[in-house]
Amino acid sequence: MLPADRALPWALAAVFFALYTALSVRLHQRLLTTGYDLGIFEQAVRSYAHGRAPVSALKGPGFHLLGDHFSPVLASLAPVYRVFPSPITLLVAQAALLAVAVVPLSRWAYQAHGRTAALVTGIGYGASWGIASTVGFDFHEICFAVPLLAFSVTALGNERWRAAAGWALPLLLVKEDLGLTVMVIGAYIAWQGSRRLGLATALAGLAGTLLEVLVIIPAFNPDHSYSHAGSFGGIESPGGILLGLLHLPMDLITPQTKVITLVLLLAPTAFMALRSPLILLALPTLCWRFLSAYPPYWGTSYHYSAILMPVVFGAFVHSLNRWAPDGSTQDRRTLRTGLAISSAMTVLLIAGFPLSALADPVTWQTPPRVAAAHRVMDNIPDDATVAASNRLVPQLTHRCTVTLFGFPNIPLTADWIIVDAKYPMGFPMSAQAQSDALDQARLDGYRAVAQDDGFLLLHRSTPGAQAGGSGRSSVSR
Template sequence: MFFALYTALSVRLHQRLLTTGYDLGIFEQAVRSYAQGRAPVSALKGPGFNLLGDHFSPALASLAPAYRIFPSPMTLLVAQAALLAVAVVPLSRWAYQAHGRTAALVTGTGYGASWGIASTVAFDFHEICFAVPLLAFSVTALGNERWRAAAGWALPLLLVKEDLGLTVMVIGAYIAWQGSRRLGTATAFVGLAGSLLEIFVIIPAFNPDHSYSHSGSFAGAGSPGGSLLGLLHLPMDLITPQTKVITLVLLLAPTAFMALRSPLMLLALPTLCWRFLSEYPPHWGTSHHYSAILMPVVFGAFVHSLNRWAPYSSTQDRRTLRTGLAISSAMTVLLIAGSPLSQLADPVTWQTPPRAAAAHRVMDLIPDNATVAAANRLVPHLTDRCTVTLFGFPDIPLTADWIIVDAKYPMGFPMSAQDESHALDQARLGGYYTVAQDNGFLLLHRTTPDHFTAPHRTTPDHRLTSRDSVGVT
């Protein structure tokens, strides 16, 4: 069921031109490169930019076979939906085996409808989707004291993203603490060493600047008093501003805060720490994909915490268990109202704006294998057949033969509407000519009008109208 819901939401957002080049387009370029037997190059990140120099995510290569058969951004969206939905299986099965059908239903629904997963589905595609089922299986194995299985599911996280080695390290520490000391120590060492190797050696080797660009600045690092003052301020940085506290409350609320009773919650610490110490505000909140890997940890800890009232030795234990499950269910229902999944109940979601058809009419004029500088919302509709860059992105020279933008409703990224208008004027001065204009979508080509021939069909020069906007709700 959740696979169908996730697929429906992400596909409809794409069909309504609400996906973006940053990030769906970037990942499609990488997967397309893998499918063609090349390194994962993304022109959106820069000329010849190898994505292994940005994040270490070779797990993306596993999508190459499917992409060769279905070369479309939809392939990535459907794969993400499947990976996120698979995590329901181990969590709900564990709950069923340990506590019965009601616990399984509450756990599976709570995870599947959680805001962290819904936000991920609603925001393009991200490599983190590979980590979610791996963590779900690993956490389930930890809770059942199957130490080898837990380590086996955790180690592939090193191929998903470089920071996840720290999560592997914590999993190893947990195994050493609760079970096999030798296995746990080895797992922890591999996790830490893997992250350090990826961050300080592998990624810089592929990065044009020979550095890890995401080391960036963390809160307190640039304090006037130096590094010591920054370290003293770290505890406050973890809980301020208020957004971070709200995120923590919303993270635990769907489990009636019972997840805190399980030591498995320790697995969430690496992700929470780097996010809350970051100076990038979106890392602190509940939007985007940043909380996806926390969901299987929280609901795994929830199931584990229920063991405190098993085997229901008293009436009070049974009452406590029922109350916890009831509160968890109520919180899940309550939070769905503000979740991206609620969009599926909105009739607007199932209506494709007329402007989407206009956008595709203009994009159809661009020949396959062309070089294109496109607006962010249009990028992922071209990356399966063209070499695409983001129009107006800083420090990336404009060398594309084609430019396509939404002049009527510019997104405002990577530049303001005023700056975009100025950039278009500069492009015209540089030799680009308008060859099509349909409902606000503007197509320019670097050639003279006399030499332009539409590769498929021509369309009339539609002037701007007041039709429904795409990307504005």
């Protein structure tokens, strides 16, 4: 492997890191990130950075995030966040983690089939819709799982069983459902390689998920339960489990959204990933998503498919080894055809997902309203308590205690309210409901402090409080 070729995987990773960072940071700068979810994760990391438990006011007063999902891996961002306290720190970290997964996949492809295969695999993964959708929507803890899976899948494909298990086990610290993926990785190792190591890994994965879901998360949850079990309507009861098993085949392919997701998942590999048993690693994630009663899990939006991308492209490289084992003319022709189809599908799918926004001039233009929003937010002092619109939340979480204005069942106790009254997002309430809530806030003693291009700031004085953090408190039209 020539020095230039050894650098190729890292060069691809660097390119995608730059693209991911540019997209996510521009979205944040244009007020297109949200409190749900970037604000929540920043509150957790900010707490860790100051030596506190990961509490998120956005989830509720004193809500401990380990009672929602088991993601202690977020604490690893605390040292960097302490130096650079900004939501952009989380976005850049996510970009780096997602990009580094290019390295093992493209390196494996190069070693197996040369430079073209490395480029097709690296670019295919890097531009894949699952990764693009993740970058295009805030920050999520799942970004830690993506490189771990990429290295683990690559080790599996090269029959390095201890390395595969070593990369997989930290997934238990990323999110509670990933223990099931660790279990399947262990089963694969037991099937194809070391039985003892595989069974131990599988047992650790299953035990980890059960411990997190049944013990750890309920211990931190205010209701002493695993709240996400409700997404799998009725499955927690014996009757629900039996009924679920009877409906299982149809539930996995209906409604049509699930079939579309499966097709789009395999299309970038020219469906060749199906020839590798490594594709089995995708089953735990696909099953819990498709059996859920929560429709967003079924589709291609948000971050839900991120961990499937290294699995699918790892299976793709593995399938190339199986499809072209002896280097005959026919095998080389088959290999070239598969790589060409994969490249074509990658290019075709880019247009439908967030990375395509980088080619849109609008992405690089900052609307005047953004400056107006910051002028209004400048009136809020550091360390204040604020109830804000969803898209304004992550602009404030690095310096204030922020809740989501109008979120059900969370009392309004903040000293400050800031909303986008001109273009309400519609979450967590409709435009009319937001208007009604503002009227009620005024009745409860909040008074307008600043207004600019539809951004409205209200303040309610408390004993000893001082209005205005920058000395520019004024009502402007």
